[in-house]
Amino acid sequence: MSAASTPTEGTAVSTADLYDERGDELASVSLQFQSLGGRSHFSGKARTIRCFQDNALVKSTLATPGNGDVLVVDGGGSLGTALMGDMIAESAVANGWSGVVINGAIRDREAIAGLDLGVKALGSNPRKSAKAGAGEVDVDVEIDGVTIRNGAMIWCDPDGILVER
Numbered sequence: 001m002s003a004a005s006t007p008t009e010g011t012a013v014s015t016a017d018l019y020d021e022r023g024d025e026l027a028s029v030s031l032q033f034q035s036l037g038g039r040s041h042f043s044g045k046a047r048t049i050r051c052f053q054d055n056a057l058v059k060s061t062l063a064t065p066g067n068g069d070v071l072v073v074d075g076g077g078s079l080g081t082a083l084m085g086d087m088i089a090e091s092a093v094a095n096g097w098s099g100v101v102i103n104g105a106i107r108d109r110e111a112i113a114g115l116d117l118g119v120k121a122l123g124s125n126p127r128k129s130a131k132a133g134a135g136e137v138d139v140d141v142e143i144d145g146v147t148i149r150n151g152a153m154i155w156c157d158p159d160g161i162l163v164e165r
Contacts, residue, residue, distance in 0.1 A: 012041040012157075013041065013043060013155055013157070014041075014157060014159070015028075015155050015156070015157045015159045015160055015161070015162045016159050018155055018162060019162060024165075025164065025165060026162045026163065026164060026165065027146040027147075027162070027163045027164075027165050028146070028160060028161070028162055029143055029144050029146050029160060029161040029162075029163065030144055030160075031103075031122075031143065031144035033101065033120040033121060033122060033160075033161065034120065034121060034122065034123060035118075035119070035120060035156075035158050036106060036109050036112055036113060036119040036120070036121055036124070037089070037099060037100075037112055037113065037115060037117045037118045037119030037120075038112070038113055038114055038115045038116050038117060039098075039099060039115075039116055039117055039118040039119075040118070040157060040158055041118070041156070041157040041158075042070060042098045042099035042117075042118025042155075042156050042157075043070065043098065043099075043153065043154060043155040043156065044066075044067075044068045044069045044070040044097075044098040044099070044153070044154065045068075045069045045070070045151050045152070045153060045154075046069070046070055046071075046072045046148050046149070046150060046151065046152050046153070046154045046163070047061065047066075047069050047070070047071050047072065047137075047138065047150060047151075048071075048072045048073075048074070048137070048138060048139055048140070048141045048148060048149075048150045049061060049071065049072070049073045049074070049135055049136070049137050049141075050073075050074045050135055050136045050139055050141050051073065051074075051075060051083070051134060051135030051136075052075060052076045052078060052134070052135070053075070053078055053080055053081040053083075053104075053129050053130055054129055054130040054131065054132055054133065054134045054135060055081075055082070055083045055084060055088070055128075055129040055130075055131065056130075056131045056132060056133040056134075056135075057133060057135045057136075057137055058071070058073055058083050058084055058088060058102075059088050059091070059131075060133075061137060062084075062088055062089075062091050062092040062095060062097060062100070063091050063095060064095060065095055065096055066092065066095050066096040066097030066098065067096055068096060068097075068098045069097060069098060070097070070098050070099045070100065070101060070118070070154050070156070071092070071097060071099075071100045071101070072100075072101045072141060072143075072148050072154065073100065073101065073102045073103065073104065074103045074141035074142070074143055075102055075103050075104025075105070076103065076104065077103050077104060077122065078104050078105070079104065079105045079122060079123050079125055080105075080125065080127070081104075081105065081125060081127045081128060081129035081130070082104075082105045082106050082107035082108075082124065082125050082126070082127060082128060082129060083102050083104045083105065083106065083121075083129055084100060084102060084106045084107075084112075084119075084121075085106065085107045085108040085112075085128070086107075086108035086111035086112055086115075087108075089106075089108070089111075089112045089115055089117055089119065090115065092117055093115050093116055093117050097117065098117075098118060099117055099118025099119060099120070099156060100117065100118070100119050100120070100121075101119075101120045101121075101143075101154070101156065101161060102119070102120070102121040102122070103122065103141075103143045104121065104122060105121060105122060105123050105124050105125040106119065106121045106123075106124050107124055107125060107126050107127075107128070109124045118156055120156055120161060138150045146163055148163050149164075152164040
């Protein structure tokens with residue numbers, strides 16, 4: 001596959017094959033995220049949120065048209081509260097999001113596993129988060145030393161996460 005034929009958002013692609021083709025054009029997130037959604041391969045333009053143990057911005061963003069995008073949430077790596085549960089994930093599916101990457105926890109993992117949504121998260125915790133709306137939307141986030149720009153392409157599969165530099 002040449003750079004001109006690089007898969008676009010929404011196309012199932014092997015991250016290993018994509019990295020072999022594009023190499024240093026892509027950053028690889030080495031942090032070991034769990035694949036928790038019903039869709040194992042997902043990709044799209046990154047939409048970004050930075051928040052800590054408060055999921056109000058996650059909920060409101062996933063309630064808007066996703067257009068095949070991937071929401072990337074930097075929750076600071078906290079497993080103290082869940083940043084997404086089944087109802088918010090169902091909203092993401094209904095609004096056309098390809099997937100969600102959460103540097104933090106989710107809850108309702110069995111229900112989320114049955115949804116047509118890609119979900120990568122560090123783990124799960126049944127404890128709900130705050131709902132104050134603290135955080136930032138559409139900002140550069142850094143996860144495991146990799147900067148993810150709002151609007152950059154992101155590809156996820158069981159092998160990991162690749163992001164356009």
